[in-house]
Amino acid sequence: MDNVHTPRDWNADLTSSLEHKCDKDVLLKFLGSPLHGAPVRLNEAAVVCIDAEWWMREPKPTTELGVAEMMSTGLFPDVHAANILAGIRVAHARTIAHAHLRNNFPGAGDPENFHFGTSKFVTEEELKQVLIDTFVRERPSDRAGNLQPIILVGHVVENEFDHMQSAFGVDLRSYGTIVKVIYTQVMAHEAGIKGPKGPNISLRDLLAYFNIAIPDMHTAGNDAAGTLIAAILLALKDTLYPGTVGKPPVMVQELTVQNVVNGLGAMGKALPAPSWGMEVFCTRCDRDNHVRANCFAKVQCDVCRGSGVKRLYNASRTHVTARYLYQYQDLPPRDFESNGWMM
Structure with missing residues (x-):
């Protein structure tokens, strides 16, 4: 136990x-x-x-x-x-x-x-x-x-x-x-x-x-x-x-x-921080030498970029693929195709 x-x-x-x-x-x-x-x-x-x-x-x-x-x-x-x-x-x-x-x-x-x-x-x-x-x-x-x-x-x-x-x-x-x-x-x-x-x-x-x-x-x-x-x-x-x-x-x-x-x-x-864990970690790019507020790394989420959903496509450079939210739920319906936005 x-x-x-x-x-x-x-x-x-x-x-x-x-x-x-x-x-x-x-x-x-x-x-x-x-x-x-x-x-x-x-x-x-x-x-x-x-x-x-x-x-x-x-x-x-x-x-x-x-x-x-x-x-x-x-x-x-x-x-x-x-x-x-x-x-x-x-x-x-x-x-x-x-x-x-x-x-x-x-x-x-x-x-x-x-x-x-x-x-x-x-x-x-x-x-x-x-x-x-x-x-x-x-x-x-x-x-x-x-x-x-x-x-x-x-x-x-x-x-x-x-x-x-x-x-x-x-x-x-x-x-x-x-x-x-x-x-x-x-x-x-x-x-x-x-x-x-x-x-x-x-x-x-x-x-x-x-x-x-x-x-x-x-x-x-x-x-x-x-x-x-x-x-x-x-x-x-x-x-x-x-x-x-x-x-x-x-x-x-x-x-x-x-x-x-x-x-x-x-x-x-x-006061000193607890001895366990790490003090510095970026939830945007997964690196351990800076925090999210100081992150300038070029990142891209392949799932969001290829989702066919405009708002997800626009957000695809805000996080790495491992951090996309829709791993927990279904993606929204597509609203554009590869040849351009659907009107």
Whole structure:
């Protein structure tokens, strides 16, 4: 099973003890507040958020994975929880085989624009291993081989579970390390925060409630960061903004939370990139010495050029043959012949 330890009962009683604890209280345990009745082992847990993105057309191949982790725990929060948010670390992986596939639904972000660090390009096998390594970690100095417990944060986590199972054959729950799943959607509902069109709220609208705007949402790394930021602010809302009715104030002690988030992004850009994958890859010409924005290579897609479809013919010099989109679906009907355009 991909060199993964067999799940042990070591985390089972921890899972059981957290089953009926509310999401907010469990998260507050890592934000400077006690959680009565929780085993001491909870102190060893990692707080992790994942987000996967895939092309929305069949066969819905995985294009990205974002992983955010809260590194600073047990701190009493300062203004806007800046000291805690500054400890978030975010990784962004793009699959080499599918990085050229771009969604175009309203609000879709640009995967070229990861705002909290350096994107890395990986093979599908490497992405699978990144995923496994995120949830299967040996406890330091544990000769029994027990694994570190994981608190998983997500906005709608079931989507990630189902996709990872179908795309990679990875059942994240089977490793026995996830001892609690925290849902920002549920936390928002319990806090009385509703979406503009109903009781459920999107991640973008939830961040806007806290006066935060993150560009290029629906990009995996940005969504993972945004989800963990939202979870922390939801848990600490009453502590950070006591007596506030409705939206929190934009500025507290001459500091905006947007500035805090911008600082987190700048810090992520300055830190070393993850050791896995490659940092430079062009999704236009498949070379590994530059990125798409800096590509001036002469390329041609033979399929698009010979398709008999005017718009595909005109786009045939924007990508190599291996990157044409219609390998996943039927080509449109021809609208010209070799002797000229059909009128």
